[in-house]
Amino acid sequence: MALHSRRARKALTVNTDLKLMPLMNIIIALIPMLLLSAVFLEVKVIETSLPRDAGAEAAAASPKLPPLDLAVHVRRAAYIVEGQGLEPRVLPRRGTGLPDSTTMLQLTEILRAGAATRPGTVEVRIVAEARTHYQEIVSLMDAARAAGLPNAALEGSSSEGV
DSSP, rough: OOHHHHHHHHHHHOOOOOOHHHHHHHHHHHHHHHHHOOOOOOOOOOOOOOOOOHHHHHHOOOOSSOOOOOEEESSSSSEEEEETTSOOEEEETTTSSSSHHHHHHHHHHHHHHHHTTTTTEEEEEEEEETTTOHHHHHHHHHHHHHTTEEEEEEEEEEHHHO
């Protein structure tokens, strides 16, 4: 009977050592994989403003000349630059891709000439359709800044004109 109780005691003994090495190996392998799969983006900010309320602005001050309300409409085949008291100017648009540098220089000159008709004009509205590429909008904002119009407001348009 004594022999039987010794065997029973040995059978009841449980190994309580924790085997952490396999868990540590998995964690060591996962950390580099997670770091390599992370996406690091450079975030940039483009200053924009909402379209101004013409009614509130007119009530606040009544200038001699009405505001220019300069706008660049992005259509399927052309850019249309128009403003209060200005004849609309049409620049052909090259497909749906990004505008070339010649078109952007022409647009800058048109905007500069339009802004020169009303000194103090610093705003331009960019009226873009939903399918317009963001890079094209950024290029239009750059052209407006180069023309001396730092306040570019972005508006959406659903029209399918020109």
